[in-house]
Amino acid sequence: MVEVTTARRSKSWIASLRGIVQAVNPFLFRFMTVAKNESWVGEQAVPAEARVPKIDLLDASEDAYGGVIVDMKEPMNSDLFASALRASTTKWREQGKKGVWIKLPIELVNLVEVAVTEGFRYHHAEPSYLMLVKWIPTTANTLPANASHRVGIGAFVTNSKGEVLVVQENSGKFKGTGVWKLPTGVVDEGEDICTAAMREAREETGIETEFLEVLAFRQSHNSFFGKSDLFFVCMLKPTSFDIQKQDSEIAAVKWMPLEEYAAQPFIQKNEQFNYIAKACLEKKKGNYTGFSAVPTTSGFSHKQNYLYFNKKVLSGTNTCENSHTGKL
């Protein structure tokens, strides 16, 4: 009934994030010298058991899942790293440790091959570092998964005349097609969806906005490097009206009657764009309720995040736009 990989999959988001956050943030490691004297001890003076060379061990902090994290910061000779990693792994195995993480800054690229030779696999990489991991026990591997999605937004900005803010792109799929489309873009790492929508509208068109609702979202797969994609259609209210086109990517910007936007052959033929246009038209008529962005905290930390839901029936909630502008 339950598969072997279930342990990783069904870990609750709370449980799975808790330990990692605790564990990865305080990367406060250093190379710890256990033995003061690394040389062979003279045979004449000491008993046989002391003739084994003392090996430096890698310092590591414990994570909340019974694993350890090694955050290499200082340059090291790869042979020295190899012997230290071998000795440390023996110790961690004896201690019953589970996952062993090694974070290698790109400057320490000379240590990557050693780690792989010692049985480590890549977990994830960012431009400046590579994270490797090894699962020590014989039990099922419960290492957390890598990031799996990229997130994008489309900005649906309508004015009081029932017009929608549209652009023509001068690169990509739509270049030269004459199609008028919503401003779109990628949500930056660490950026809120509602904030990204306001930023993209401003960057592409010069129009300032307030976030109102997520009208729809779409999940697709294998969109880049085998990863998935979530795209959120965000309804925004303009607070400025002076169009300032972005030159590098945008060929034209204008306000267009929503019905005219929806009637474009491209929209009509594209099932998914057509649904989105219908939702926008229903929204204009007042027949549609999307998800508002309400700032909340989780109870596990004091960091604010946004919950997006249909708040039509709930009162007294702040939203993304008045949270940002300070109007509460």
Next chain:
Amino acid sequence: MVEVTTARRSKSWIASLRGIVQAVNPFLFRFMTVAKNESWVGEQAVPAEARVPKIDLLDASEDAYGGVIVDMKEPMNSDLFASALRASTTKWREQGKKGVWIKLPIELVNLVEVAVTEGFRYHHAEPSYLMLVKWIPTTANTLPANASHRVGIGAFVTNSKGEVLVVQENSGKFKGTGVWKLPTGVVDEGEDICTAAMREAREETGIETEFLEVLAFRQSHNSFFGKSDLFFVCMLKPTSFDIQKQDSEIAAVKWMPLEEYAAQPFIQKNEQFNYIAKACLEKKKGNYTGFSAVPTTSGFSHKQNYLYFNKKVLSGTNTCENSHTGKL
């Protein structure tokens, strides 16, 4: 007005995915021998300009953004790789190429240091490979961002008696707290949100379900390794009622009156859980509309994906559950 990094950010999701998909899928590269004879040509027999050794070039396919992709598959001596990479980069620079991608399977870890020495940076990694990239021109770097989010789900399963399916976990934050919570889990790579919700409910409780709606979602940041997290609360309709608890992570499973679930002190004190519980209560009363999952295609490919939106006002749409079960 528009920042330097705008080009990367505001690229539409369609445009930014198009080229990558075209480019990365057909990784059909090999090491191409340009010169049959790699040795120095005898000084006596040939003119001076022919005394330069011929260097092998790396074969690469072009991507849709004016870049090239090298997919290394066969083992190679790192010195040979270094000379080939240097010569190839000179050629790519002359050709005006932009981003150069090198995909190295973990078995070719001996080539990582060479690539970094030649100015490549890490882009992303999966257990079996590392992707490195170098931006050649002096213009702004428009390389696509790495995956930025992990996605999780909570399963809100209610029966006809107004009871909700809840679990107690035997690991993580909730272990030993006595809190009854919704089944939760991580969406697998390539998995639809609606499918993941049904899977998690089945795996943790043995209950089969049909997907109805996304009731809310939450975005948070810095949740693991600096990445962000999207968590979708999904309403499901049970189609079986025989509870079969998963032993490894779940301590208990039961049906509980929704009001009792919402009244738990933990839920009451936690702003975000409280909002979600309120939405569930309003849903039970028929006062709440979430987002349905409607299978669509994009028009750019025939691959099905799901659009999630408030389809109350739209008719004739299929949904996740009847798409899966074949009931149209």
